[in-house]
Amino acid sequence: MEPTENTKFLEARSSMESEELDFGDSNARFNYEMPKRDHTRRRQWVLLASNISLLLLNLGVFLMVTGYRIPRVLPDSHGGVRLPHQDWIAPALSEYETRTFDDQFSVHGKYRGLPRPELEEAWAYWVRNYTVRVPQPGWLDDAPPNRVLAEFQDEEGGIMGVFSFIHSIHCLKTIRQYMLPDFYPETIATFGRKPGEPLQRHMDHCIDMIRQSLLCHADMGLTVFEWSKDEKIPITINHKTQHMCVKESNVVKFLEENTVPPFGDILIHPWTGEQAFPRTEQKSSPEKKLGGQSQ
Structure with a gap:
């Protein structure tokens, strides 16, 4: 029995709907993976920022405990020239x-x-x-060997x-x-x-x-x-x-x-x-x- 025009129309429509469903599934997966990658990237940046902040905090505590003070005249202000002592x-x-x-x-x-x-x-x-x-x-x-200090x-x-x-x-x-x-x-x-x-x-x-x-x-x-x-x-x-x-x-x-x-x-x-x-x-x-x- 040969398919009628109506049957052909129904089959074509069913095929188009199936393709649209497949395309929609692909879009759904794409839309799902995009936020997932963005969330992972944001999480990595948050962890990096947290580690840097923690490092700076520890450095600040160390400097306070040791009493280290940054000199107003830096050591290289004399062009790297240093006395032996x-x-x-x-x-x-x-x-x-x-x-x-x-x-x-x-x-x-x-x-x-x-x-x-x-x-x-x-x-x-x-x-x-x-x-x-x-x-x-x-x-x-550099003192002469005959010197008695x-x-x-x-x-x-x-x-x-x-x-x-x-x-x-x-x-x-x-x-x-x-x-x-x-x-x-x-x-x-x-x-x-x-x-x-x-x-x-x-x-x-x-x-x-x-x-x-x-x-x-x-x-x-x-x-x-x-x-x-x-x-x-x-x-x-x-x-x-x-x-x-x-x-x-x-x-x-x-x-x-x-x-x-x-x-x-x-x-x-x-x-x-x-x-x-x-x-x-x-x-x-x-x-x-x-x-x-x-x-």
């Missing part, structure tokens, strides 16, 4: 601050003016910590040393006293000029040491000139120049922790066996003897 002195140089220098000509401040108790104490404060214990002689490996004769050992800025303060203090012979006759007696010597050798040495230190550190604090109606040329007054300075309290703390007075049996002459600084001199600073020996 850089790690040892790092606590003293961990923080910097801006400071306005007092550069007025009027006599004021504890370091200026004629001798008086306040002034003497101010200058003595720094040279009191003249000698420090250098804990690692390996920093001095001054080693402390106690359980901690170490080599006796002095920081350059302390030596510079000693030099300034000595030059200042040398300019006031009526007030400091003992300085004149120690550093008196020899016959035919127009410039005392130790003073000349101190001036050049300070010059080298100034040029080495090259303080770039900026001073500007200004006009005054009473002056024919520009002048530099009341400029309140700011300088970048190491935080003084950290330096003082470091010195107090590492200073070793060389009195008594802690420092013995290797050839004579005698104390370099007898305990009877303990009330005085070793600065004058040690600083004046190169005259």
